[in-house]
Amino acid sequence: MSTGFSIAPSCALEFGPGAVSRLSALVDGLGADSAFVVTDAGLRGTGIVDRVLGGLAADGLRTGVFDGIGPNPSTTVVDAGAVALRRFGPCVVIGLGGGSVLDAAKGIALLATHPDAHATDPLWDSPVDGLPLVAVPTTAGTGAETNGFGVVEDTCARRKIYLGHPSVRPRVAVLDPELTLGLPAAITAATGFDALVHGVESLASRGANPVSDAAAAQAVALVGRWLPVAVDDGTDLDARSQLLLGAHLAGQALTVSGLGLVHGIAHAVTAHLGTPHGIALAAVNEQVMRYSADAAAAPYERVRRALDGAAPPAGPAPAIDTVTALAEGIGVRRTLRELGAARDLLPVLAAAAVADPVTANAPRPPSEADVRDILDAAW
Numbered sequence: 001m002s003t004g005f006s007i008a009p010s011c012a013l014e015f016g017p018g019a020v021s022r023l024s025a026l027v028d029g030l031g032a033d034s035a036f037v038v039t040d041a042g043l044r045g046t047g048i049v050d051r052v053l054g055g056l057a058a059d060g061l062r063t064g065v066f067d068g069i070g071p072n073p074s075t076t077v078v079d080a081g082a083v084a085l086r087r088f089g090p091c092v093v094i095g096l097g098g099g100s101v102l103d104a105a106k107g108i109a110l111l112a113t114h115p116d117a118h119a120t121d122p123l124w125d126s127p128v129d130g131l132p133l134v135a136v137p138t139t140a141g142t143g144a145e146t147n148g149f150g151v152v153e154d155t156c157a158r159r160k161i162y163l164g165h166p167s168v169r170p171r172v173a174v175l176d177p178e179l180t181l182g183l184p185a186a187i188t189a190a191t192g193f194d195a196l197v198h199g200v201e202s203l204a205s206r207g208a209n210p211v212s213d214a215a216a217a218q219a220v221a222l223v224g225r226w227l228p229v230a231v232d233d234g235t236d237l238d239a240r241s242q243l244l245l246g247a248h249l250a251g252q253a254l255t256v257s258g259l260g261l262v263h264g265i266a267h268a269v270t271a272h273l274g275t276p277h278g279i280a281l282a283a284v285n286e287q288v289m290r291y292s293a294d295a296a297a298a299p300y301e302r303v304r305r306a307l308d309g310a311a312p313p314a315g316p317a318p319a320i321d322t323v324t325a326l327a328e329g330i331g332v333r334r335t336l337r338e339l340g341a342a343r344d345l346l347p348v349l350a351a352a353a354v355a356d357p358v359t360a361n362a363p364r365p366p367s368e369a370d371v372r373d374i375l376d377a378a379w
């Protein structure tokens with residue numbers, strides 16, 4: 001290939017059932033005797049958080065916790081978490097939860113060392129590092145453990161904004177599939193579909209290269225094979241393991257390549273309607289893939305091969321049909337109308353989707369009118 005590229009190393013990886021028991025040693029390895037867990041109240045209700053906190057304390061670490069993160073975290077909650085962390089003092093920050101928690105934890109770890117800043121301030125180029133972060137994902141979806149940026153909602157502006165810094169890319173990702181065994185089927189489906197879209201959009205992205213392609217193709221194969229199994233039987237540890245690895249690889253891929261228009265639209269849908277990320281993606285994925293089909297014919301052929309290598313190549317249609325059937329099968333497909341979108345919201349969503357930086361990597365650059373047509377078809 002003729003163009004060069006640079007790739008920053010991703011996080012170290014600890015994978016396997018029970019891997020979370022190695023957390024204290026990992027904190028110790030980062031030179032700290034204190035750990036501050038950032039998590040959400042829903043997860044706390046499952047008992048996972050208190051088990052992890054108990055394990056850290058039993059190993060002699062000073063522990064603190066902020067469990068105020070909810071789905072689609074806001075800049076306000078990130079600011080509140082940073083205040084709590086500054087009060088706790090120097091430590092390793094442990095993000096324990098889904099993508100919402102991991103994204104918020106990045107902002108909190110960064111703001112901890114920037115006492116005069118807020119989550120709405122751009123700190124990408126700050127000379128001051130955030131506190132070290134360890135990520136423990138409890139959903140198999142976002143792959144947020146692979147990168148140093150987060151997507152949070154600016155409640156005042158009603159839009160998703162990006163925050164982050166190279167220093168808050170997790171030092172270690174602890175992938176313990178046992179933590180995902182209790183994830184309800186509907187959340188397994190929505191978060192897993194996010195991972196599948198990451199793989200597909202990464203393959204089709206303008207930022208793709210052979211490194212991201214390798215991770216994305218394997219991610220699509222793993223998630224396509226194991227997501228329906230995990231939705232069907234959440235206690236299947238093998239399916240949970242493969243899905244968690246697939247989602248992680250999809251995160252590696254998107255961190256290198258960027259994503260595309262499905263994410264651009266979904267961010268706007270969630271900012272306006274509060275829709276869970278994976279459900280917002282599923283509402284428009286088929287329409288965006290059809291819109292992109294000619295420009296993304298070769299990447300969609302890779303998607304087809306990853307999902308169903310035995311089927312003969314026949315243009316982009318089989319990949320689109322297979323992904324759509326999978327979304328249908330796991331129950332994540334809704335129309336925008338079913339998600340509560342009034343028709344006069346569609347132009348607002350179209351403008352926001354075109355302005356979202358993630359859309360810049362779409363294989364076929366969309367105009368606002370193009371996105372309005374896509375939204376009409378998805379309504």
Ligand SMILES: NC(=O)c1ccc[n+]([C@@H]2O[C@H](COP(=O)([O-])OP(=O)(O)OC[C@H]3O[C@@H](n4cnc5c(N)ncnc54)[C@H](O)[C@@H]3O)[C@@H](O)[C@H]2O)c1
Nearest residue numbers: 042043071098099100138139142144149151179182183191
């Ligand atoms: N940084 C990135 O690379 C990146 C990529 C994609 C998406 N995101 C962001 O991630 C967020 C979505 O994250 P998500 O899809 O993981 O969902 P989430 O973190 O919002 O979690 C969804 C729900 O699942 C519950 N939950 C989590 N783990 C559980 C478990 N093990 N058992 C029972 N319940 C559990 C949570 O309490 C929550 O109610 C969005 O804000 C999205 O923008 C970030």
Ligand SMILES: [Fe+2]
Nearest residue numbers: 142194198277
């Ligand atoms: Fe996503």
